Structures are given as structure tokens and as C-alpha cells.
Amino acid sequence: MNKKNLIAFIMIFLVSILFISFISAISVSNCCERLKNDGAWCQNALAGECTTGVNPFTQANYKKVPTSCESTSYCKLGTCVNSLQGTCMPNTPQVVCNKEGGVWKGAKIEDLPECQLGCCLMGNQVAFVTQTECKKLTSEAGLIINYRGDIKTELECIASATSDEIGACVFEKDYQKTCLMISQTECNKIKAVTNTAEQKTVEFHKGYLCSASQLETNCGPRGGTSCIDEQVYFMDTCGNAANIYDSSKLNDNNYWTSIQEPSCDDENGNKNSQTCGACDYFSGSICKSYDRTVNVKPTYGNSLCVSLDCTYNGQKYLHGETWCADNSKTGLKGKNLPGSRYFRMMCYNGEVSVEPCSEFKNEICIENEVNSFSAASCVVNRWQDCMNQSLKEDCEDVYARDCKWIKGYSLLKDTKGNDLGKDENNVSGSCVPKYSPGFDFWLGEGYGPELCNMGSSVCAVEYEVGFIFGSRKKLEQKDWDEKISKCVANCYCIPGYKDGAAKNKYENNKPDSDPVSYDAWINRMNSVCTSLGDCGNKNNYLGFTGDVKDVFTSEFIKKP
Amino acid sequence: MSEKKRLKKRGQVTIFIIIAILIIALGVLIYMFYPKLKSTIETETKNPSVFIQECMEETIQDTVNIISLQGGSVNPTFYYSYEKNNIEYLCYTNQYYQPCVVQQPMLIQHIQSEIKNEIKEETISCFDSMKMSYESKGYEVDMKSGNTTVELLPEKVVTTFNYELVLTKGDTEKYQNFNIVLDNNLYELASIANSIINWETQYGKAEVTTYMNYYHDLKVERKKQIDETAIYILTNRDNDNKFQFASRSYAFPPGISI
Numbered sequence: 001m002n003k004k005n006l007i008a009f010i011m012i013f014l015v016s017i018l019f020i021s022f023i024s025a026i027s028v029s030n031c032c033e034r035l036k037n038d039g040a041w042c043q044n045a046l047a048g049e050c051t052t053g054v055n056p057f058t059q060a061n062y063k064k065v066p067t068s069c070e071s072t073s074y075c076k077l078g079t080c081v082n083s084l085q086g087t088c089m090p091n092t093p094q095v096v097c098n099k100e101g102g103v104w105k106g107a108k109i110e111d112l113p114e115c116q117l118g119c120c121l122m123g124n125q126v127a128f129v130t131q132t133e134c135k136k137l138t139s140e141a142g143l144i145i146n147y148r149g150d151i152k153t154e155l156e157c158i159a160s161a162t163s164d165e166i167g168a169c170v171f172e173k174d175y176q177k178t179c180l181m182i183s184q185t186e187c188n189k190i191k192a193v194t195n196t197a198e199q200k201t202v203e204f205h206k207g208y209l210c211s212a213s214q215l216e217t218n219c220g221p222r223g224g225t226s227c228i229d230e231q232v233y234f235m236d237t238c239g240n241a242a243n244i245y246d247s248s249k250l251n252d253n254n255y256w257t258s259i260q261e262p263s264c265d266d267e268n269g270n271k272n273s274q275t276c277g278a279c280d281y282f283s284g285s286i287c288k289s290y291d292r293t294v295n296v297k298p299t300y301g302n303s304l305c306v307s308l309d310c311t312y313n314g315q316k317y318l319h320g321e322t323w324c325a326d327n328s329k330t331g332l333k334g335k336n337l338p339g340s341r342y343f344r345m346m347c348y349n350g351e352v353s354v355e356p357c358s359e360f361k362n363e364i365c366i367e368n369e370v371n372s373f374s375a376a377s378c379v380v381n382r383w384q385d386c387m388n389q390s391l392k393e394d395c396e397d398v399y400a401r402d403c404k405w406i407k408g409y410s411l412l413k414d415t416k417g418n419d420l421g422k423d424e425n426n427v428s429g430s431c432v433p434k435y436s437p438g439f440d441f442w443l444g445e446g447y448g449p450e451l452c453n454m455g456s457s458v459c460a461v462e463y464e465v466g467f468i469f470g471s472r473k474k475l476e477q478k479d480w481d482e483k484i485s486k487c488v489a490n491c492y493c494i495p496g497y498k499d500g501a502a503k504n505k506y507e508n509n510k511p512d513s514d515p516v517s518y519d520a521w522i523n524r525m526n527s528v529c530t531s532l533g534d535c536g537n538k539n540n541y542l543g544f545t546g547d548v549k550d551v552f553t554s555e556f557i558k559k560p
Numbered sequence: 561m562s563e564k565k566r567l568k569k570r571g572q573v574t575i576f577i578i579i580a581i582l583i584i585a586l587g588v589l590i591y592m593f594y595p596k597l598k599s600t601i602e603t604e605t606k607n608p609s610v611f612i613q614e615c616m617e618e619t620i621q622d623t624v625n626i627i628s629l630q631g632g633s634v635n636p637t638f639y640y641s642y643e644k645n646n647i648e649y650l651c652y653t654n655q656y657y658q659p660c661v662v663q664q665p666m667l668i669q670h671i672q673s674e675i676k677n678e679i680k681e682e683t684i685s686c687f688d689s690m691k692m693s694y695e696s697k698g699y700e701v702d703m704k705s706g707n708t709t710v711e712l713l714p715e716k717v718v719t720t721f722n723y724e725l726v727l728t729k730g731d732t733e734k735y736q737n738f739n740i741v742l743d744n745n746l747y748e749l750a751s752i753a754n755s756i757i758n759w760e761t762q763y764g765k766a767e768v769t770t771y772m773n774y775y776h777d778l779k780v781e782r783k784k785q786i787d788e789t790a791i792y793i794l795t796n797r798d799n800d801n802k803f804q805f806a807s808r809s810y811a812f813p814p815g816i817s818i
Contacts, residue, residue: 038637040652042661069661080665089665089753091651091761109758142711158774230776322769348772348779349797355768359786362812377767378784384816400811440695440813446815533815 005078015221031069033062033095042075042093044068049540057099069093078106081114086132089113098325118149119157128154153337167206177201179217181240194331209243211236212257221256223303225277227287231446232277232303244468245277247299250404271307274298279305280502284319286349310347317347322376328541336361336436338534340541344376362444366401387411387454387532404434406531408513411454427513432531439534448533455529455536459493459521464505477557491515492521563800568653608725612738615686616679620719620742623678629748631805632664632671632753633720634678640789651757656817660809667750667757668712675710679719683708687723700718700728712747718779743795749803751785752794756805764810765790791792 005087013335032050034041039051062329068335069075072420073094080089080097081104089102090109096470097104107116120134122143131147151157156254164183171178171190179188184204191202210219213299225245234256242255247261249255264276269283269379274296279285285305290297298304305528308319317323326333330339342357342365357363357378366514367376368489386403389395390412395403439448461484464473475486480496484503487494491502492515500507515521529536539545600755629634631648639646650667651660664670688701694701706722719742725735752771757768768780781793788811793804 002613035638035654040638040649040654041663043652045654053683069616080662082666082669085666085668087666087668088660089754090758091659092662092665096661097665098669102666111809137714152733154774200775202684282773286776320769320773346769347771351779353781355782358785358788358812360812360814362814363784378765380812390813435812436788437815443814446817448815449813 012039029066031063031065031067031072031075031466033064033074041096042069044076046382046459047514072554076106078104079109079115080104081112083132084115086114086134086136087129088112088132097210098105116149117152117154118147118386119151121148121160123148124161124164128157133455136207155406165206167204168208168210168217169202169204171202177215177217179215179219179240181210181242196501198415205304207259209236209257209259210238211242213253214257221253222250223357224305224344225287225298227303230286231273231279232299232301232305232342245301245303247275250300269307270305272296273307275304277303277305281308282320284308306350308348308350310350310352312345312347312352313518315347317352318373319347319349321366321374322346324363324367324376329543332539332541332543337538338438338546339543340438342378344378361435362437364435365462380431381433381435381437383435383437386431386433387451389431390420390422392431393431398533399454402434403431404531406430406432406524406528410458410514411528426483430528433533436531436535437533451533452529452535455532459523461487461493462489464488472556492516492518562687579710598723606693608694608727608735609738611690611693612686612721613740613797614678615689616682616719616721616740619635619679619682620675620717620740624744624746625677626716627674627678628801628803630747631676632667632750632803634639634674640664640785642783642785642791642804642806644767644771644803647806649789649806650807651760651809653811656811656813658810660807661755662761667754667760668747671746671750672710675717675719676708679708679710683721687721690725694727698729702726703730712750714747715743715745717742717744738755743799745787745799746803748775749794749796752780753792754805754806756780756792760790760807766792768792786814 003127020337022047022250030050031425032045032046033055034051035043035045035049047064047066047466052064053062054060055062063072063074065072071076075093075095076094078097080092080102082088082508083103090108092104094104102341107110113129117128118134120129122138122141127137131139131149134147135145143450148160151160164185166183169180169182169187169190171194176277182188184206187202187432194202206217208215210217211221211274217238219236219240221234221236221242223237223239225232225234226241228241232245234245234255237450243249246255246264247297248264248524250263262276262278263336264270264273264275265278266276267283267311269280270276270278270287272295275289275293275298279287287303288303290304295304295306310317310319321402323345325343325345326340327343328335341359342361342363343401344355344357344365346353346355355378355482357365361381363378364376364381365376367374382401385401386395389401389403392405394400396406405423405490406426407423409427410419411432412420414420421429421431423429439446439451441448461474463483465472467488475483480494484491484494484497487497487502488505491497491506495518497518513522526536530538625635626800629645629647631639633648636646636648638652639648645719648664650664652660655658677788687705690702691703693780704724706724707721709720711718711720713773718739721738723736723738727733727735752775765782768782771778777797779795779797783792783793784793787808789808790805791804791806792803795802
């Protein structure tokens with residue numbers, strides 16, 4: 001077998017491996033009811049990995065059948081319905097569901113009416129649950145069920161949470177006219193429990209505040225501020241909430257009379273404002289008690305809208321912003337070096353947290369910015385079938401894969417060694433991962449060396465040595481400059497070759513796709529090789545070099 | 561003689577004064593130590609509900625804490641070791657490119673059952689020691705043991721001991737159903753965990769920011785491990801209640817896998 005055929009064979013073998021891996025023909029043959037050593041339930045594994053003995057839950061032997069779990073009755077996946085709690089769980093094996101006392105159903109969760117979620121309204125609280133769970137929650141809270149099956153999303157459900165309209169409930173207590181800011185329903189409850197004589201004095205004033213002077217209660221204005229529903233509220237002297245804190249309205253009788261919106265809102269959450277308590281979580285502020293070591297003192301009271309934004313590495317991020325980082329040394333970031341990993345950073349509630357994306361660059365972090373607000377996500381690196389793509393157009397299909405096209409050299413070759421990878425102009429090229437993946441060389445899984453070998457190439461340079469005075473052996477002993485002068489094809493593979501230095505025979509017929517110099521060729525090949533994964537000569541993520549190996553070896557043979 | 565009488569009268573006055581001082585001193589002492597004396601008396605005749613509360617509360621709290629850090633199990637059998645905790649897999653697949661298979665479909669029931677089993681011995685011990693305590697104080701004690709139920713409810717964990725206790729010492733007092741209520745968000749956190757598992761089975765991951773946008777007091781962290789196991793850590797920002805669990809779904813190999 002000559003070298004070209006050998007290369008073609010290796011290529012076909014590797015392409016086959018990649019193809020096979022993607023149709024997920026996983027070579028396991030048994031469905032284990034449970035894996036050994038109290039392992040996972042219902043896994044496809046080799047027979048030796050299945051547990052044996054008696055299942056304490058069924059008093060029968062653990063099952064093991066040479067087929068996939070989906071084909072068995074005991075490990076078939078379905079929906080586990082918890083009829084007491086009213087919850088449903090998809091993708092549950094029958095044996096696991098039964099073991100826990102659930103009711104297993106073969107249907108998908110979306111096809112089971114009892115598993116459909118809706119909005120459970122409980123006073124001013126809501127829960128996005130099934131009807132059964134709603135019944136349970138409301139009965140525990142002593143409420144009447146109010147279930148909205150027409151609300152189909154959790155966001156819609158949360159948005160539908162409304163509290164009853166509140167007002168001033170004025171009543172007599174200990175011979176004093178006092179007041180509570182509550183709903184009419186709650187006020188009526190007070191009326192019901194007071195004695196007949198006192199009942200006459202219980203009055204509800206919708207939209208009024210307890211501090212309203214015309215109500216003539218013992219509750220006056222200016223009783224401080226407090227955090228209620230994430231916002232800063234003025235409090236009256238009885239401890240009832242009045243309107244949202246607005247320092248300019250501190251002595252405004254009208255603001256202490258009826259429920260009204262503040263005029264101070266900057267519509268950006270009033271972060272660290274000394275004068276306004278209209279906080280907004282989604283704008284990045286929330287009501288907190290004043291802490292003199294951290295905040296500015298509010299003009300009145302001891303509560304303010306604190307900022308939930310973050311500072312990280314000297315840079316400011318808004319609450320809710322997410323952004324990408326990788327663990328490579330500064331300057332090497334984004335190079336997908338061996339050992340590097342992507343991370344998603346998150347700023348929430350004034351705290352920066354880190355979410356590592358998958359190891360081996362199986363996940364990459366992508367980031368987008370809209371109106372200076374950054375949003376990032378760890379997404380799957382779809383590199384696996386890049387090397388299978390022979391067309392540039394398929395290679396760069398961003399909806400299908402994360403690959404890039406390197407012009408000039410085709411990884412894919414036919415059995416005769418001809419290039420298969422072509423762009424729209426029929427110029428050779430290779431499709432390689434856009435984000436080169438990592439391999440676990442220490443365990444040897446994942447065919448890392450085989451994948452890297454795809455980047456190895458043989459460049460056959462042709463020389464004309466002449467019949468009479470020249471010979472192959474003599475030329476082999478010459479330096480590269482002399483060799484270049486005898487070169488007639490693929491001269492760019494000779495160290496030191498530059499455009500124009502070779503014999504006219506080559507220069508005049510040189511294909512446009514051939515590199516202009518030896519360095520250009522080396523760079524091109526290195527680019528293909530290093531893109532395939534943790535291959536070729538690369539620094540690691542800390543910037544250290546590994547064992548540098550020769551990238552060039554030569555052998556003189558007579559043209560077959 | 562008259563001199564003698566006068567001296568005798570003086571002696572009587574002195575004695576009266578000394579007695580008066582002693583009475584006042586005793587009064588002051590009683591006043592100063594009365595609360596302690598009162599509490600000692602109260603301890604001796606402690607309400608059975610208070611006795612059980614004091615005896616069991618710490619055990620329940622510890623159990624809840626352990627369970628919360630270990631994916632809902634006191635002794636996880638199939639787990640991932642993460643920062644000194646063995647965290648139970650609630651969803652798992654041993655294969656690449658495949659969705660996980662749910663391992664614990666009824667999480668809330670499972671947690672309830674785990675707590676109940678873990679406090680069983682302590683329950684017996686507490687009720688026995690309560691019985692002995694009353695018997696030692698001269699009570700005739702008739703105690704009927706019953707089952708224990710643990711319920712995870714919104715914002716609380718309620719443990720009910722369906723015991724019946726009759727104390728007789730002249731009067732007869734009857735006590736039934738001893739409750740211990742623990743302020744804890746385990747119900748909410750376990751419900752979020754169920755929702756995350758649901759996402760894991762479908763998409764291989766759950767978007768943590770969605771939960772934090774919905775629930776402002778909730779912090780959700782996802783820590784991907786080298787074998788593609790994801791450790792989820794749910795924390796209530798207000799009270800630091802925590803629940804963590806492991807999942808492995810749609811795992812990708814290093815390189816390629818056949």
C-alpha cells in the first residue's frame with residue numbers, strides 16, 4: 001500500500017468513526033435494572049456491570065436482559081405520577097416509579113391531563129402547579145381553590161398575582177380609634193369577631209391611608225420607613241405601610257392621606273437614592289436596611305433601594321448580566337488551548353457567581369450585548385462532524401455545526417489521494433472545529449491521537465536530478481538551497497523555499513492554491529492540525545510549552 | 561428593779577428589730593431569686609409538648625440540614641462526591657449523548673420518609689425519657705405510642721408524633737398529637753429541584769437565571785464536573801437554606817465516543 005492510499009485509508013476509518021458516533025450506536029448490550037454497588041437504576045451497560053441478587057423492594061432478583069432498556073417492561077421510560085402530591089416526573093422507569101409508590105404511566109407528560117400545569121392563586125401568592133397540587137396547597141392554607149388552567153407559563157402566572165385592594169380599616173380598640181391597612185375582606189373579618197357594640201365602629205375606607213387626618217385615628221404620619229415587597233415604604237405611627245418613600249413628600253399631608261404613586265421614580269430602580277424608595281428588582285435594586293459601612297444614609301428613615309449591580313475585576317456589571325470568561329492566561333484567552341475551559345459569569349443580587357461550561361471545551365460560552373447589557377450562555381460545541389464536511393458551504397452552516405473552513409489543504413482525500421474538500425471555486429480546503437476540543441490524553445478515551453493524526457500530511461516534492469551528472473543520492477546530500485533549484489512540483493514544502501526561488505518549471509505552473517512560502521505552508525498545516533483539538537505544537541492554558549516535536553521530516557525516494 | 565425592766569424591754573426591742581431585718585432580708589432574697597425558683601418549678605412540671613419540642617427539635621434540624629446537602633438522602637447510595645458531601649443523583653445516565661433517567665421521581669415524599677426514618681430512634685428515646693421524667697415526679701403515666709408523620713409544607717417542615725399521653729396526679733391531663741414545626745424552605749427548594757430535573761431530562765440542562773428571575777430570594781448554581789455531572793446548589797438568600805443534588809444528562813465525551 002503506497003502512502004497516498006494509506007492516508008486515504010486512515011481518513012476513511014476516522015470519518016467512519018465520527019459517523020458511527022453520531023448515530024450513537026453505543027456498544028452496550030444489557031439493560032441492567034440496577035448497576036453494581038448500589039448504582040443507578042435502569043442503565044444500558046455491559047452484563048458484568050449489572051447488579052445481581054435480590055431487589056429488596058420487589059423481593060425478586062434484579063433483572064438483566066440483553067437488550068436496550070426501552071425494550072424492557074421494567075425499565076421502560078414513562079411518566080411517574082404522584083397522586084398524593086399532584087406532581088409528575090417524565091423519563092422515569094417503571095420500576096423506579098413503583099418503588100417510590102408512584103403511579104407509572106406509559107404516556108408522555110404532555111399527554112396526561114393530570115400533569116398539566118396551571119396557575120394556583122392563593123391570596124396574593126401564586127404557584128405554577130398541577131390542579132391536584134393546587135388543591136393540596138390551598139387546603140393547607142385554609143383557602144378556597146382558585147386554579148387557572150388557562151395560564152400556561154410560569155411568568156404569566158407570577159404576573160397574575162394580585163392582592164385585594166387595600167384601604168384603611170378603622171376600628172376601636174382599648175377605647176381608642178385605631179387603624180390597619182388591610183383589604184376589605186380582612187376588615188370584614190375583624191368586624192365579624194368584635195362584639196355587637198363595637199361592630200358599628202369598624203369602617204373600611206378604600207384607598208385611604210391610616211394616617212389620613214380626617215379618619216381621626218391614633219395613627220399619624222412619619223413613623224419611619226420599612227421594606228415591604230422589595231420597596232421602601234413610609235410607615236405611619238401605628239406601624240402600617242403608607243405610600244412609597246419619597247422624601248420630598250415627608251410633610252405633604254395629601255401624600256399621607258390616600259394611596260398614590262411616588263413622583264420621585266427615576267425608572268432605573270433608584271439605586272442608592274437617599275430620597276426615593278421606588279426600588280425595582282429587574283432594574284437592579286431592592287429595599288434593604290441602611291448599613292453605614294456600605295450605603296449612603298437616606299434623607300429620612302433607615303431603609304433604601306440598594307444596588308444589586310456588581311464589580312468584577314474592576315469592571316461594573318448590571319444585576320442580571322452574564323458574560324463569558326475562560327481560564328486561559330490573559331492574552332491567551334479564547335485560543336482554546338489545552339486545559340482551558342469556558343466559564344459563564346453571572347451578576348445577581350450584587351454577587352458574582354461562576355458557572356463552568358463543560359470540560360474539554362465540549363461547551364463554549366457565547367456572549368451577546370444589547371444596549372450595553374451583556375447576556376451569555378454555555379452552549380454545546382458542535383465540532384464532532386466538522387472533519388466530515390467536504391463542502392465549504394456545509395462546513396460553515398452555523399445552524400448545524402461550529403466549524404470553520406481553512407483554505408488550501410484538504411483533510412479529506414479519495415483513495416487516489418485527490419482532494420475531496422472544495423469550496424465554491426473548487427479550491428481545496430478543510431473543515432475543522434471553530435473551537436478546538438480537548439482530549440483526555442491521560443485516560444486515552446475519545447480517539448484523541450487518531451483525531452490529531454488527521455492533521456498529519458505528506459508532501460511529495462518532485463525534483464529533476466538529470467540523467468548524466470545528477471543522481472538522487474547526490475541531491476539528498478545537498479543543502480536545501482540547491483535542492484530548491486532542482487524542484488519542479490510542491491516546492492513550498494522545502495525549508496527556505498520562497499516565491500520565485502524555484503526553478504521556472506514550477507514557478508510558471510504553480511497552482512494559485514499553493515502556499516507562497518515554506519512558512520506559509522507550515523502555518524497552514526499547523527492551523528489545520530491545531531484546530532482539530534489538543535494537537536500539534538501549542539502552549540497550554542497557562543502559557544507553558546509542552547514537548548516540542550519536529551514538524552518536518554523528509555525522505556528521498558525515487559518517483560514511483 | 562425598774563432598771564432591770566427597762567433593760568429587758570430594750571432586749572425585746574432589739575430582738576424584734578433583728579427579726580424584722582431577717583424578714584425583710586428573706587423578702588428581698590425571695591424577690592431576687594423568685595424568677596429562678598419559678599423556672600425551676602416550671603422545669604419540673606414542664607408541658608409535655610415543650611419537653612418533646614426541646615428533645616426532638618435539634619435532631620430534626622440536623623437531619624434536615626444533612627438531607628438538604630445530600631440530595632434528599634441521609635445515606636446516599638448513588639452519589640457524586642463534591643466538596644466533602646456525597647450528593648445523590650436525582651437523574652442519571654451512564655451513556656453519552658443520552659438524556660438522563662430519573663432516579664428519584666417522588667422527591668418530596670422521599671425526603672419526608674428519610675427524615676421520619678432518621679428520627680425514629682430519637683423519637684422513642686425522647687418519649688421514653690419524658691415518661692420517666694413524669695413518673696419520677698410522682699405522676700401516673702399512661703402513654704400510647706403512635707406513628708410519626710413528617711410533612712414538607714411551604715416555608716415549614718411539620719413533624720407530628722401521634723402519641724397519646726395521660727398524666728394523673730390527682731387531676732388527669734391528656735395530651736395528643738405532638739407537633740414540631742421547623743421554619744425551613746425545603747419544600748420550595750425540593751419543588752425547584754423537581755423542575756430542574758424535568759429540564760435535565762429534556763434538554764440536559766436547566767437555565768439557572770430563569771429561576772433567579774422568577775424567585776428573587778433564590779440563588780441557583782450549576783457546577784459542571786469533569787465527568788459531565790452537574791451539581792445544582794439551590795440557596796435561599798434570606799435564610800441560607802440550601803438544597804443540592806447531582807444530575808448527569810446529555811453528557812459529551814472528551815473527543816469522540818463510539
